[in-house]
Amino acid sequence: xxxxxxxxxxxxxxxxxxxxxxxxxxxxxxxxxxxxxxxxxxxxxxxxxxxxxxxxxxxxxxxxxxxxxxxxxxxxxxxxxxxxxxxxxxxxxxxxxxxxxxxxxxxxxxxxxxxxxx
Numbered sequence: 001x002x003x004x005x006x007x008x009x010x011x012x013x014x015x016x017x018x019x020x021x022x023x024x025x026x027x028x029x030x031x032x033x034x035x036x037x038x039x040x041x042x043x044x045x046x047x048x049x050x051x052x053x054x055x056x057x058x059x060x061x062x063x064x065x066x067x068x069x070x071x072x073x074x075x076x077x078x079x080x081x082x083x084x085x086x087x088x089x090x091x092x093x094x095x096x097x098x099x100x101x102x103x104x105x106x107x108x109x110x111x112x113x114x115x116x117x118x
Contacts, residue, residue, distance in 0.1 A: 005029040006108070009039070013095045018048035018085045022100040026108070030117055038115050041067055042107055044100045050075050050082045057107035059115070071110040079103050 009025040022044040030036040039060040047053045053075035058067035079102035081087065089095055097104070111117075 005031055005034075011097070013097065013100075015085050015090045015093075015095055018083070020046045020084045020090060020095060020099075022080075022097065022104070024097075024104070028108075028112065028115065028117055038111075038117075040070070040108075040111060042104055044078075044080055044103055046080055046082050046084045048083050048085065053078060053080075053082050055080065055103045055107065057111050059111070070114050071107055073103055073106065079106075 005028070007027040007029065009027060011024045012022075014021045022042070024042040026040050026042065028038045028040060041058045041060070043054060043056050043058070045052075045054040054072070055075065055078045056072035057070050059070050060066075061068050075082065080100050084090055084095070084099060089099070
């Protein structure tokens, strides 16, 4: 089994009121064929109202010049705390990727399988 490479291109975390947003753009590189690369976008949006939360990973299409959905996690089963915007960390401006790590890792795990990287 090949080991795949993940390169972080950009990452941001923001919180306002009852919502928080984690955005990350990564590049997944097939270690057996480094020319095979996929630019992916991870979005984790939390909201006090769970049904308004969103956890998804998109892949960039060079041909269509758009993001296409690869995988999403139902907000009812997401690991990221839906009411994250009300936590002491959010009020102190101390949200870190540790708050989003479990869902991020699951999105990337599934994306690698879908894209034929694992």
